[in-house]
Amino acid sequence: MKYLAEFQNPDLAKGLLDDIRATVTRPWALMEVCGGQTHTIIRHGIDQLLPDEVELIHGPGCPVCVTPLEVIDKAMEIASRPEVIFCSFGDMLRVPGTDRDLFRVRGEGGDVRVxxxxxxxxxxxxxxxxxxxxxxxxxFETTAPPNAMAVHQARKQDIRNFSMLVSHVRVPPAIEAIMTSAECRVQGFLAAGHVCSVMGMEEYPGLAEKFRVPIVVTGFEPLDILEGVRRTVRQLERGEHTVDNAYPRAVRPEGNPAARAMLEDVFEVTDRAWRGIGVIPQSGWRLADKYRDQDAEHRFDVTGITTCEPSACRSGEVLQGLLKPHECEAFGTTCTPRTPLGATMVSSEGACAAYYLYRRLGTPAANREASPVG
Incomplete structure (x- = not known):
């Protein structure tokens, strides 16, 4: 299947759903670890089309959402300086810091550019x-290679006025943190296909074996999601726990060797804080020592900033799959895309934003009449 419409074909979706219904015999809880997959699921009502025995739990798959509050505050501190031109992707500008966001910094005179x-x-x-x-x-691993390339090129071209504020995170350690949580209900994972297209699949078999959970590498269109669910449920029903590639059109087992080589040159693995979750060991990257002079955190001496999350925001529970967005008391009332308490409501890949955008405002029972795939 070469064309996008074929991955949204309702007749093919019905066949996959029928297969899932014929296979499942008991309740299973699966987690997708990708904000893009979450939006596909909610937009097309896939979670509502699945049999009641299959629950989809939304994991910490939104890169904007997991960027810690202290890093947002560091960004605003740097962006406020008159000598700085601060560049960012657009979806970071409305992520709330402790008392403002990058849009506010720009309105106050900071040179913030998308x-x-x-x-x-x-x-x-x-x-x-x-x-x-x-x-x-x-x-995540998907945006890290071009960022690494920019740092590498700045060094190669001797552009000394360029630096990067880095907050990169890695998926496999997050899966381990989820599985070791006392509150974990996850029995299988839909792994993010774009991450695996860069990094390959070699880190996943150990996790599948250690925690006895199937991990199925999955794409982003409705039929991709349904095929990932179908393969995961089949493994669970058979008592299997292997890594399966359901996205071979984009993912090779070894990933992208050139991108991985660039990452190994520019970055080194480090412990990293995840917003609403806390520090996960070895779950992030920072610039390697030879590129340390291009590390904005050190260049502008903002290493000492500490923060505290607002108590009304429960996005940390949403990111860990412990809470569905509409189950938060602030959802859709004091927390909206115009007045977000946390990044999950403002990010284009956030679970709260998906539930709000596609009007998933009530209880699960009230939402059972799903939107059709396609």
Whole structure:
């Protein structure tokens, strides 16, 4: 199947749903660890079309949402400085910090610019040699290679006024943290296909074996999701726990060797805080020592900022799959896309934003009449 419409075909979706219904004999809880997959699930009502025995739990798969509050505050501190041009992807500008966001910083006179690539920020640095240009480098393994390339190119081209505020996170340690939680209900994972297209699949078999959970690499269209669910349920019903690639059109077992080589050169693995979750060991990247002079956190000496999450925001529970967005007391009332308490409501990949956008405002029982796939 070569064309996008074929991955949204309702007749093919019905066949997959029928197969899932014929296979499942008991309740199973599956987690997707990708904000893009979450939005596909909610937009097309896939969770409501599945048999009652199959529950989809939304995991910490939104890169904007898991960027810790202290890093947002560091970004605003740097962006407020008159010598700085602060560059970021657009979805970071409305993420709330302790008392403001990057849009507010821009309104107060900060030179905050939206770019579409870290290489755009590098061009701005080249064009403004007397200003400090900082790129906000966040995300999972998918956005890390181009960010690494920008740092590498800045060093290679001797562009000394370019630096990066880094908050990159890695999926496999997050899966381990979820599975070791005392409150964990997850019995199988839909792994993010774009992450595996970069990193490959070698980190997942150990997790599948250790926690005895199937992990199915899954794409992002409705039929991709349903096929991932079908394969996961089949494994669970058979008592199996292996890694399965249901996204072979984009994912090879070894991933992208060139991208991985760039990551190994520019970054090193480190402990990383996840917003609403806490520190997960070895779950992130920071710039390697040889690139330390391009680390904005050290260049602008903002390492000492500490923060406290607002008590009314329960996005941490949403990110851990312990709470569905509409089960939060603030959802849709004091917390909306215009007045977000947390990043899960404002990010284009956030679970709360998906529930609000697609009007998933009531209880699960009230939402059983699903939107059709396609």
């Amino acid at each position: 770019v579409y690539s870290p290489l755009d920020a590098l061009d701005i640095a080249r064009e403004n040699p007397h200003r400090e240009v900082v790129f906000f480098g966040i995300g």
